[in-house]
Amino acid sequence: MRHRPQRREATSVEDNRDFHFSIERHLGVLAEGGKGWKKEVNMVSWNDRPVKLDIREWDENHAKMTRGVTLNAEETSILRELLADPDKLFPQH
Known part of the structure; x- marks a missing residue:
């Protein structure tokens, strides 16, 4: 699934400042929840x-x-190194 870059204006509920974002590249979906929400x-x-x-x-x-x-x-890059050894993440008991 490829997403085109998007530019949307949004408002932060916490501090009421305007901000915008552009999804330049979609890499993948980690999980899909209810009501159409996806962890991407x-x-x-x-x-x-x-x-x-x-x-x-x-x-x-x-x-x-x-x-x-x-x-x-x-x-x-640091995260990639930390996650490189799955045995460290989920050791066998």
């Missing part, structure tokens, strides 16, 4: 800043989102 991995630009790896849940139209995690290139 995307490359996203927030407020015209450099693209970051982004993991969060999105509604089916990519108009609403939950809080998520964004990682720059260096952080993504």
Whole structure:
């Protein structure tokens, strides 16, 4: 499934500041919840800043989102190293 880059204006409920984002590349879906929400991995630009790896849940139209995690290139590289050995993540008992 490929998503075209999207630019949407949104409002933060917490501090009422306007922000915008652009999904530059859709990498995949980690999980699918009820009512069309999906936990996705995307490359996203927030407020015209450099693209970051982004993991969060999105509604089916990519108009609403939950809080998520964004990682720059260096952080993504470190995470990749940390996740490289699945036995460390889920040791056998």
